[in-house]
Amino acid sequence: MRLTRWWSRKGAKIAHAKETSNLAFEPLAPPALLYFPVQQHQGAPAVPVVKKGDEVRVGQLLARADGPVSANVHSSVSGKVKRIEPVLHPWGIWSTTIVVENDGENRMAELPPGVKDPTELSPEEIQRRVEEAGIVGMGGAMFPAAVKLKPKARVDTVIVNGAECEPVLTCDHRTMLERTDALLYGMKALRHALGAERVVLAIEENKPDAIRLYRELSKVYGYFEVYSLPARYPYGAERVLVPEVTGRALSPGKYPDSVGVVVHNVATVAAIADTLREGLPLIRRPLTVAGGAVKRPANMVVPVGTPIAHVLEAVGLKERPRELVMGGPMMGITVASDEVPVIKGTSGILARTEAELHHFRESACLRCGRCVDTCPVGLMPTQLARLSARGRFDEADRLGVTECIECGLCSYRCPADLPLTQLIRMGKREVLKKARVKRGA
Amino acid sequence: MARWIARLVSDRTAQNHATVAAQAQEHEPEYETTQVIETDPGAALLVTPGPHIHDTLTAQGAMLSVIAALLPATGVAIYLFGLPALWVVVASIAGAMATEALCQWARKRPITLWDGSAALTGLLLALTLPPTLPPWMAVLGAAVAIGVGKHAFGGLGANPFNPALVGRAFLGASFAAPMSAFALPFDTVTGATPLAEIAATGTYSDLWALFAGTTGGSLGETSAVALLAGGAALLWRGVIDWRIPAGIGIGTAAVAWIAGVDPVAHLLSGGLLLGAIFMATDWVTSPITRKGKWIYALSIGVLTMVIRLWAAAPEGVSFAILVMNGATPLINALTRPKGSRKR
Numbered sequence: 001m002r003l004t005r006w007w008s009r010k011g012a013k014i015a016h017a018k019e020t021s022n023l024a025f026e027p028l029a030p031p032a033l034l035y036f037p038v039q040q041h042q043g044a045p046a047v048p049v050v051k052k053g054d055e056v057r058v059g060q061l062l063a064r065a066d067g068p069v070s071a072n073v074h075s076s077v078s079g080k081v082k083r084i085e086p087v088l089h090p091w092g093i094w095s096t097t098i099v100v101e102n103d104g105e106n107r108m109a110e111l112p113p114g115v116k117d118p119t120e121l122s123p124e125e126i127q128r129r130v131e132e133a134g135i136v137g138m139g140g141a142m143f144p145a146a147v148k149l150k151p152k153a154r155v156d157t158v159i160v161n162g163a164e165c166e167p168v169l170t171c172d173h174r175t176m177l178e179r180t181d182a183l184l185y186g187m188k189a190l191r192h193a194l195g196a197e198r199v200v201l202a203i204e205e206n207k208p209d210a211i212r213l214y215r216e217l218s219k220v221y222g223y224f225e226v227y228s229l230p231a232r233y234p235y236g237a238e239r240v241l242v243p244e245v246t247g248r249a250l251s252p253g254k255y256p257d258s259v260g261v262v263v264h265n266v267a268t269v270a271a272i273a274d275t276l277r278e279g280l281p282l283i284r285r286p287l288t289v290a291g292g293a294v295k296r297p298a299n300m301v302v303p304v305g306t307p308i309a310h311v312l313e314a315v316g317l318k319e320r321p322r323e324l325v326m327g328g329p330m331m332g333i334t335v336a337s338d339e340v341p342v343i344k345g346t347s348g349i350l351a352r353t354e355a356e357l358h359h360f361r362e363s364a365c366l367r368c369g370r371c372v373d374t375c376p377v378g379l380m381p382t383q384l385a386r387l388s389a390r391g392r393f394d395e396a397d398r399l400g401v402t403e404c405i406e407c408g409l410c411s412y413r414c415p416a417d418l419p420l421t422q423l424i425r426m427g428k429r430e431v432l433k434k435a436r437v438k439r440g441a
Numbered sequence: 442m443a444r445w446i447a448r449l450v451s452d453r454t455a456q457n458h459a460t461v462a463a464q465a466q467e468h469e470p471e472y473e474t475t476q477v478i479e480t481d482p483g484a485a486l487l488v489t490p491g492p493h494i495h496d497t498l499t500a501q502g503a504m505l506s507v508i509a510a511l512l513p514a515t516g517v518a519i520y521l522f523g524l525p526a527l528w529v530v531v532a533s534i535a536g537a538m539a540t541e542a543l544c545q546w547a548r549k550r551p552i553t554l555w556d557g558s559a560a561l562t563g564l565l566l567a568l569t570l571p572p573t574l575p576p577w578m579a580v581l582g583a584a585v586a587i588g589v590g591k592h593a594f595g596g597l598g599a600n601p602f603n604p605a606l607v608g609r610a611f612l613g614a615s616f617a618a619p620m621s622a623f624a625l626p627f628d629t630v631t632g633a634t635p636l637a638e639i640a641a642t643g644t645y646s647d648l649w650a651l652f653a654g655t656t657g658g659s660l661g662e663t664s665a666v667a668l669l670a671g672g673a674a675l676l677w678r679g680v681i682d683w684r685i686p687a688g689i690g691i692g693t694a695a696v697a698w699i700a701g702v703d704p705v706a707h708l709l710s711g712g713l714l715l716g717a718i719f720m721a722t723d724w725v726t727s728p729i730t731r732k733g734k735w736i737y738a739l740s741i742g743v744l745t746m747v748i749r750l751w752a753a754a755p756e757g758v759s760f761a762i763l764v765m766n767g768a769t770p771l772i773n774a775l776t777r778p779k780g781s782r783k784r
């Protein structure tokens with residue numbers, strides 16, 4: 001068992017750097033102005049339902065989901081809609097954004113009544129409430145959670161993803177330690193809503209306290225089990241996680257529901273619990289603030305819509321950051337301004353100094369094979385990167401470029417310091433774009 | 442406070458960003474480029490695609506660690522064979538570095554002596570040579586190793602054969618007599634190498650001497666313990682892949698066992714350890730897939746024994762490695778990992 005697990009291990013060990021794992025969540029008070037982009041999920045942007053000058057309350061709907069793959073957006077404060085205009089979004093796009101002036105009174109909107117026990121609700125009702133609450137995948141993918149509650153095929157296993165394989169981030173770890181009751185409630189709700197036989201909480205071995213806690217709890221409650229994952233990157237990625245936990249292989253291009261599995265991040269599960277138990281939509285999110293420029297790294301619960309400058313002000317800065325990353329250092333994205341707001345998928349804010357940055361000094365590929373060895377989905381990054389750089393996208397497509405999960409490991413490990421992930425990502429985009437054009441024509 | 446960082450992002454960035462974003466928005470809600478979008482030195486925020494961190498192992502670091510890992514074996518060789526051995530090492534390294542600089546200058550490339558790769562080739566070549574070899578021959582061998590073995594194929598990363606072994610093969614073919622005159626330690630009298638005795642009797646009378654290295658042979662093939670220590674350090678640093686030495690060991694031992702000769706004696710002699718740990722593991726000339734590494738390594742082990750047992754040449758490791766270097770592109774093509782099979 002141990003031996004086979006070692007033999008078939010994927011990815012690589014990378015420095016965890018989780019210095020904030022012992023710091024409890026601090027709530028952050030909302031600033032005077034909050035920004036709610038209508039695009040905080042994968043899929044179609046939501047459509048604003050408020051207009052300039054409207055009074056809004058905490059938890060009130062600001063924009064309604066547009067179509068089946070989309071998500072509602074709610075206000076995290078009470079106050080007045082100041083304007084609705086395109087604002088710079090963390091993704092680097094200009095997204096229609098509802099700007100709300102906080103009146104500081106924290107008046108609550110009328111929320112749907114909560115229930116003590118999720119099994120009192122029908123599966124359809126649970127799905128409807130999650131959809132209403134605008135809950136999206138909070139691990140960073142931001143896929144609407146409600147869509148995963150009405151799967152096309154039968155689901156027998158729910159994996160609750162507490163791997164948190166990204167270095168530096170510790171907010172999922174803290175969620176598991178501090179929001180135990182919400183997680184238990186949420187897991188029960190998911191099991192009930194999907195009629196699943198197994199609910200598996202998967203936690204990486206580098207969080208022994210969480211593993212111990214939930215092993216004990218699972219003995220008492222019995223409706224979920226705990227799976228301890230190797231502490232390697234990227235065991236939290238669906239394409240690695242699902243085969244590891246269930247032994248079922250995912251075919252290329254297929255999602256976990258094709259093998260009867262859905263995966264939800266722990267923070268998402270806690271948000272689902274908050275919705276069903278208290279009627280709260282997704283208006284706050286736990287995140288980790290760290291990086292060399294930060295004086296006092298912290299785990300925080302931040303109102304969605306808060307500009308990251310406000311978050312950084314709360315932790316203090318030692319020096320001017322050179323790079324602001326939203327998410328973890330492997331898969332996070334850099335943002336162009338500290339005015340961009342925290343959105344539903346923001347799992348971390350890293351204010352990094354020049355000394356922490358990595359500047360590529362590309363040399364020739366040394367054919368060491370480290371990128372091939374490490375690619376969790378079995379690609380040959382050196383080849384794909386070369387083809388992408390030369391614009392030979394059709395060949396890259398035949399070699400599986402669209403399977404890349406953009407985990408970043410190949411770039412991380414390459415001793416020749418080539419920007420492999422970056423090139424492959426570009427190749428993947430080109431191939432997908434071509435495919436879309438073809439389908440459209 | 443919010444203002445001051447925001448102001449750092451100059452208007453130019455905002456404009457750049459808007460154009461990039463507008464282009465990106467047509468197909469994906471995310472900007473994608475391999476270039477840094479904004480580089481106003483020391484002022485604005487950088488916008489770069491991830492990953493934002495990197496492993497500590499660099500190409501240069503890897504080369505230097507291999508050199509460091511070879512130092513114990515080199516030290517033992519100089520201790521055992523004295524000054525002549527030192528001259529061979531110095532001549533070979535100097536020859537390699539000079540040729541590298543010359544080739545790079547002639548090809549109008551940046552001169553990269555400090556990446557350690559030429560020095561490593563020189564050192565590796567020296568360790569395959571007999572200590573009594575005249576230093577000028579070592580220089581010539583190193584020049585062929587770098588000039589023909591490496592730069593003729595396009596330089597670092599492009600050579601199909603291990604340059605040091607190309608140099609050795611050249612010397613072996615050109616100067617057969619001095620290349621097979623192996624001195625006994627503490628002595629400049631040449632004698633039979635252990636392999637010759639193993640070839641005759643099937644085993645070696647003093648395995649302990651083989652292990653410690655007080656036997657005859659080329660510079661680097663004598664002390665098993667020094668080579669193993671270096672190999673362990675490289676495995677720990679993650680510079681070499683354990684599958685290659687393991688596969689070569691298994692292949693060699695299996696054939697020896699089937700043929701009824703002493704596997705331990707064969708593993709410890711004739712430069713097998715030097716080859717398995719330091720030559721066959723060369724990044725550039727070994728396969729890049731996991732499965733490919735196994736096929737490559739097992740084949741080297743088997744080939745080595747076949748050459749030793751049934752061909753005239755007793756020192757089979759270097760030929761086995763060169764042959765499998767040649768097969769590497771084919772092995773790579775045949776052992777593509779699951780996700781990247783052609784579709």
Ligand code: SF4
Nearest residue numbers: 375404405407408410
């Ligand atoms: S090719 Fe893609 S999936 Fe494979 S290691 Fe690189 S980024 Fe990760």
Ligand code: SF4
Nearest residue numbers: 365366368369371414
């Ligand atoms: S890790 Fe870098 S140097 Fe090694 S094979 Fe891949 S691309 Fe080449």
